[in-house]
Amino acid sequence: MRVVHYLNQFFSGFGGEKSASMNPVRIEGPVGPGRGLQLDIVATLACGDDFFAQHEEEAIGRLLAMLEAERPDVLVCGPSFDSGRYGYACGSLAREAARRGIPCVTAMHPDSPGVEASDRSAYIIPTSTSVAGMQAVLPRIANLARRLGSGESLGPPEQEGYLRRGARRNRVADKTGATRAVDLLLQKLTGQVETEIVARSDHVPPPRPVSDLSKATLALVTEAGCVPRGNPDRLPSRRSSFWLRYSLAGVESLSRDGYETVHGGFDTRAANEDLNRLVPLDVVRQLETEGRIGRLHEVLYTTSGVDTPVARAVKFGQEIAGELKEAGIDAVLLTGT
Amino acid sequence: MQLATFDTKSVVASASTQWRDGRLELDLNALRKMILEKYPTVESIGIDIVRPGDAVRVVNVLDAVEPVVKADDPSTTFPGALGQLTIAGRGQTNRLGGVALLSTADLKRHTASKDFPDSLVDMGGPGAVYSYWSRTTNVVLNFVCDSTVDLVEVDRSIRRATLDAAKHLASATLEAVPDNLANLSLDCPISSSLPSVCVILQVASEGPGDDTYLYGAPVEGMLPILLDPCEVLDGALISAAYDSAAVQNPTYFYQRNQLIRDLLAANANRLRFAGVVLTLAYLNSSFEKRRVAMLAAKLASQLGADGAVLTTFSSGNSHTDTMLTCQACERLGVRTTVVLAETNSGLTDHVAQADCVVSVGNDDELVDQWHPDRILGGDRLRDGRPASDPGYLLPVRAYLGATSQMGDMSIQGVAE
Numbered sequence: 001m002r003v004v005h006y007l008n009q010f011f012s013g014f015g016g017e018k019s020a021s022m023n024p025v026r027i028e029g030p031v032g033p034g035r036g037l038q039l040d041i042v043a044t045l046a047c048g049d050d051f052f053a054q055h056e057e058e059a060i061g062r063l064l065a066m067l068e069a070e071r072p073d074v075l076v077c078g079p080s081f082d083s084g085r086y087g088y089a090c091g092s093l094a095r096e097a098a099r100r101g102i103p104c105v106t107a108m109h110p111d112s113p114g115v116e117a118s119d120r121s122a123y124i125i126p127t128s129t130s131v132a133g134m135q136a137v138l139p140r141i142a143n144l145a146r147r148l149g150s151g152e153s154l155g156p157p158e159q160e161g162y163l164r165r166g167a168r169r170n171r172v173a174d175k176t177g178a179t180r181a182v183d184l185l186l187q188k189l190t191g192q193v194e195t196e197i198v199a200r201s202d203h204v205p206p207p208r209p210v211s212d213l214s215k216a217t218l219a220l221v222t223e224a225g226c227v228p229r230g231n232p233d234r235l236p237s238r239r240s241s242f243w244l245r246y247s248l249a250g251v252e253s254l255s256r257d258g259y260e261t262v263h264g265g266f267d268t269r270a271a272n273e274d275l276n277r278l279v280p281l282d283v284v285r286q287l288e289t290e291g292r293i294g295r296l297h298e299v300l301y302t303t304s305g306v307d308t309p310v311a312r313a314v315k316f317g318q319e320i321a322g323e324l325k326e327a328g329i330d331a332v333l334l335t336g337t
Numbered sequence: 338m339q340l341a342t343f344d345t346k347s348v349v350a351s352a353s354t355q356w357r358d359g360r361l362e363l364d365l366n367a368l369r370k371m372i373l374e375k376y377p378t379v380e381s382i383g384i385d386i387v388r389p390g391d392a393v394r395v396v397n398v399l400d401a402v403e404p405v406v407k408a409d410d411p412s413t414t415f416p417g418a419l420g421q422l423t424i425a426g427r428g429q430t431n432r433l434g435g436v437a438l439l440s441t442a443d444l445k446r447h448t449a450s451k452d453f454p455d456s457l458v459d460m461g462g463p464g465a466v467y468s469y470w471s472r473t474t475n476v477v478l479n480f481v482c483d484s485t486v487d488l489v490e491v492d493r494s495i496r497r498a499t500l501d502a503a504k505h506l507a508s509a510t511l512e513a514v515p516d517n518l519a520n521l522s523l524d525c526p527i528s529s530s531l532p533s534v535c536v537i538l539q540v541a542s543e544g545p546g547d548d549t550y551l552y553g554a555p556v557e558g559m560l561p562i563l564l565d566p567c568e569v570l571d572g573a574l575i576s577a578a579y580d581s582a583a584v585q586n587p588t589y590f591y592q593r594n595q596l597i598r599d600l601l602a603a604n605a606n607r608l609r610f611a612g613v614v615l616t617l618a619y620l621n622s623s624f625e626k627r628r629v630a631m632l633a634a635k636l637a638s639q640l641g642a643d644g645a646v647l648t649t650f651s652s653g654n655s656h657t658d659t660m661l662t663c664q665a666c667e668r669l670g671v672r673t674t675v676v677l678a679e680t681n682s683g684l685t686d687h688v689a690q691a692d693c694v695v696s697v698g699n700d701d702e703l704v705d706q707w708h709p710d711r712i713l714g715g716d717r718l719r720d721g722r723p724a725s726d727p728g729y730l731l732p733v734r735a736y737l738g739a740t741s742q743m744g745d746m747s748i749q750g751v752a753e
Contacts, residue, residue, distance in 0.1 A: 155703050155730050168679060168750040170698045170733065172466060177676055177697040177744030178596035178646075182534070185644045185674040186607060188693050189532045196749065197679060197694040199687040237452050264452030265580070267544040272450065306653070307454075307581070309701070310682035 001149040004072040005034040005044045006063070006093055008086045012046035022048030024062045033079070036138045039145055043070050049085040052092075059089070060096055067093075068322075072102055074149035077122070079107035079137050080114060082129035087114030094122035101315020103148040107137045110163060123154065123162040151241040216330035219297035221320060223305025224271070224278040224337045225263030226254065235304055237264030243303035243316050245323075248296065253282040265306030266337055279335055297329055305336065338522065338567040339429040341408065341515035343507075345436045348386050348474045356509035359516075361433060363476070368505060372478075375501065378486050378494040383479035385713050389472050391460040392710035396717075396724045398456045398737045399440045399579050401470055401589040402499055404433040404506035405572065411508060415572040417553025419500040425552075426521075426567025431510045434517075437473045437589055438506070440499040441714030442480040444546065444579060448488040451546050455719050455735040456582035462707035464731070467739035469589070469746060477713050478502060489545045496550075496577055521567050523612070527605045535611040535642040536596055537561075537633050537662060538569070538743070539650045540586070541578070541619040548577035549586075549650075551615070561616040561633040563640070566597045569613055583700050583739040584651045584678050590738060595745045596646060611640040616662065618655035626661050634665035644672040649742035652678060652700070656685040664688045678740035679750050698740040698748035703730035 009019040011032045030041035045066050052059045067075065075097045077090035091114030094104040098121035107125040108114050115124060125140050127133050140161060147154060157164045173180065184194055210216050227235050233244050251258075254275035261268050261278060276282040279300065287293045301320050305313070324332060344359055351362035365384045372382050387393045407414045408429040414420045444453050458468045458475070465471035478499060482491045540549040542557035549556050552573055564573065574591040597613065604610040616633040620626045637645045645666055649659045656677065663673045667690040674693045677684060681701040712724045722729065733739050733748075740748060 153701070153703065153730075153732070168681075168696070168699050168752055170702050170748050171751055173747045173749040176595045176747050177695050177742075177749070178594075179599050179744070180749075181596065181646045181674045181676050181695045181744050182599050182603065182608075184693050184695060185534060185646055185672070186532065188672050188674065189644050193692050195692055195694045196696040196751075197677065197684065199684045199691070199694070238454070267448075267546065268450040309680060310685060312682075 001040050001074070001146070002070060002072045003039045003041045003145060003149060004067055004070050004075050005030060005037070005041045006075065006077040006090065007032060007034070007044060007046050008089065009046060009048045012044060014046065020048045020050035022046070022051055024051070024059055024066065026066050033134060033138060036135070037076065037142045037145070039076070039142055042072070047089065049089060052089040053085050056092065060092060063093055064096055064100070067097060067102070068100065074145045075102050075104040076141060076145050077104060077106035079127050079134065079141065080112060081127050081131055081133065082109040082112060084113055087112030088117050090114045091117030091122065095119045098122060098311070100318060101311050105141050105145045105148060107141050115163060123148065125162055210331045213293050213331070214291055215294045217295045217297055217328065218284065218293050219299070219301070219324055219329045219332045220248070220279050220281065220284065221301040221332050222279050222335045223303055224335055225261045225304040226259055226275055226279050226300070226302050227262055229258055229260045231260070231262050235262055235302070237262045237304055238306045239308060240304045241312065243301060243320060246300045246302065247298060248281065248300050249298045251281065252285050254279055263304050263306060263337060278337070280333070284333070297327060338426045338571060340519045340521055340570070341429055341431045342434045342517040342519070343431060343510045343513060344434045344516045345474065348436060348476060350386065354509050356513050361436065361506065361509060363506065368502060371505060372498045372502065376494045376498045378482050378490055379480055379498060380483055381481045385477045387460050387475050387477055387713070389460060389474070392462070393460040393713060394709040394724055395439055395441060395458040395477055395713045396455065397441045397443055397714040398458050398582070399442060399444070399495065400499060400576050401587040401737065402438045402440070402503045403589050403592045404436055404438060404503045405592065406431050406504050406507035406511065408511060411504065411511070414504040415500045415575065418550050418572065418575045419497055419504065422552065424568070425571035425573040426565050430571055431507050431515065433507050433510065435473050436506065437470050437475045438499055438503050439470060439475050439477045440480065440495055441477060442482065442491070442495055443715055444488060444491065446484050447482065447486060447491045448546070451488060453546065453579050453719065454581060455731070456579065456737045457731070457735050458737055459707065459709070462709065463705035464707060464736060467704060467733055467736040467748065469738050476502070476506065479714050492545055492577060496575065500575070521570065521601055523566065523604060523610055525605045527609045531605070531607070531609045532643045533609040533611045533641050534600060534644045534646070535614060535637050535640050536600065537614045537616055537637060537645050537647045539616050539618045539648050539655065539659060540574070541617065541650045541655060543619055546578070547580050550575040550577055556617060559615070559617050561614050561629060561636050563636060564613040564615050566601060566610065566613050569594055569597055578651070581651050581734065582737045583734040584742060585738060586650060586741055586743055587738050590741055590743055590745045593745070594743060596648065596743055611642045614640070618650050618658035620658060626658055630658065630661035630665045633662050634669050634671060637666055637671045638669045642671050644674070647673055647675045648744070649675070649677055653685050660686045660688045660691055664690045676742045676744050678742055695744065696750040697742055697744060697746060698733060699750040700732065700734040700740050702733045704733060706730060
């Protein structure tokens with residue numbers, strides 16, 4: 001498990017107020033309180049509290065770049081106790097990490113501005129006001145971080161000891177969903193619109209069309225659960241917590257003997273007769289030979305897209321898109337099921 | 338349609354089958370013999386009776402069915418799916434109020450290519466609130482079929498045997514006097530000033546194990562069609578979907594559909610119930626999704642509906658179908674309320690027109706631990722853990738129908 005730890009200038013050993021304007025830095029392995037966590041901390045990120053407060057956008061941008069480069073399973077921030085600026089930095093970084101699908105555990109006093117800054121996306125363990133609570137809180141942080149990092153779902157906040165987050169809780173209403181639906185519709189028809197779920201639309205504008213496909217590098221990406229036969233890397237059939245990449249070098253077609261789908265969301269019998277109908281490698285190779293596409297990127301990106309939590313799917317998308325961008329890909333054929 | 342209700346306060350095993358004074362005496366051997374003789378794929382069948390409050394967990398639940406029989410002609414019960422083809426929702430139907438059949442089987446024995454997540458009913462404990470059938474007396478059927486037979490045939494046998502058992506139980510009422518006789522119909526004089534409301538009922542057909550049957554055939558390829566509400570209540574629609582338990586529409590929820598019953602009750606006093614548009618989700622392309630959404634909205638508009646309640650089948654993919662249907666309706670001036678289940682990371686899809694959404698709960702929430710005394714339907718969860726192990730938390734999505742998006746439950750997701 002890859003853990004990244006965030007600390008301010010003081011706890012990372014760079015000194016007190018006089019170092020508070022320190023730029024973000026990366027330190028190999030655990031530092032200070034990080035040693036007490038007894039987690040596999042691959043890197044510690046540190047930033048001065050003043051720097052973070054005065055150059056928030058820049059600080060977050062630089063810290064996120066360092067964070068994402070580590071490909072962490074979980075981020076730990078703090079603990080920051082009652083320190084306002086440090087707590088704010090922890091909460092803000094946690095929020096941004098969560099938006100990128102990286103789960104985050106932090107610990108601070110419940111009145112810290114970091115609680116609000118986290119936008120309820122982090123698991124925050126409440127602490128006392130003073131650093132004297134350090135030894136008590138570290139094992140609790142480590143416990144949650146270890147479990148989140150291995151993809152486990154946590155129990156409710158009261159049971160696990162973190163502050164309530166944004167996740168919506170179930171309750172038993174006075175009326176059935178059907179009865180409430182009829183009531184809300186009749187009310188809407190009189191001009192009074194009410195809703196039980198306020199949702200945000202997240203529509204991605206399509207990029208510009210590829211101008212000349214015969215010069216473009218094309219990549220194949222799928223959520224159809226296509227893997228080498230025998231599923232050597234144990235891709236889960238549903239609720240996958242990861243994606244995989246496989247080389248297509250020298251592969252002309254996805255043969256029945258070489259590949260299979262382990263997707264758990266549809267009857268895979270027909271697909272397993274001809275995997276090229278899930279990922280059209282045979283046709284793409286033909287087009288490549290004919291010169292109608294410039295070149296096929298020799299890597300297949302694959303996962304099982306079924307029951308995947310939206311936040312995790314967003315993370316997969318960003319990770320795969322990041323690699324494709326780095327590889328200079330012009331176009332992607334994304335096949336879904 | 339006349340719906341004759343026989344309130345059934347207890348179901349007991351007996352030497353003969355009869356219904357008397359709110360008590361169903363059931364000859365388990367006769368029921369077992371009937372199923373084994375008529376459905377040769379079934380090698381053995383366990384039959385258990387469970388009651389509200391029992392410390393019983395039922396696992397591997399495929400479907401829940403209310404025992405019913407067509408009183409005028411029992412051979413037409415569940416037309417197409419079991420009985421002779423005739424239009425449902427006409428004549429008299431006898432129902433055993435307060436009773437359900439739960440069919441259970443380990444379908445994984447019959448397919449390597451299909452996944453079946455956990456599907457539970459808890460009769461007591463903290464999961465009971467997510468189990469509609471924790472409040473009914475249930476006859477639990479545990480089917481063990483010939484392991485050499487494939488999923489298609491096993492599914493067909495179990496589905497038909499369960500419907501046959503439902504008819505068998507309710508047939509005990511054929512000579513009895515009902516506790517209640519309700520006349521359900523859209524035919525009554527209605528003031529033109531009342532708002533007109535329809536239901537757009539979403540179903541899906543993704544092949545064996547993920548299917549919905551209309552009059553005995555999968556709805557695959559169906560265009561939106563108009564149904565009389567009574568057809569839905571009277572066995573025209575049958576569930577054959579055993580994926581994602583919480584967001585399924587078990588057959589019982591079609592038979593006892595709260596939304597349709599509410600609209601029938603409100604018809605001619607609060608509104609005019611314009612009918613049910615049955616539409617299809619899990620369509621494969623953007624074009625197909627937009628096309629079917631448009632045609633469903635067009636039917637609602639042709640019905641003269643001012644408003645529509647949009648139900649949703651399962652999750653993910655279908656939420657896009659719901660949203661596109663909502664958008665198409667609103668653009669035609671048919672105002673909408675959408676019924677949706679949510680997750681810890683919100684909704685899969687959303688359009689700006691979906692400004693009136695009913696939450697039927699958060700599927701990702703974890704249910705408190707429970708240690709039942711008895712497990713029926715198998716002894717293990719899908720991942721191999723013992724089903725009675727109290728050492729872990731199960732998510733709401735493991736409970737059959739818990740967040741069914743036709744609105745039959747009272748679970749609601751709220752912000753905290």
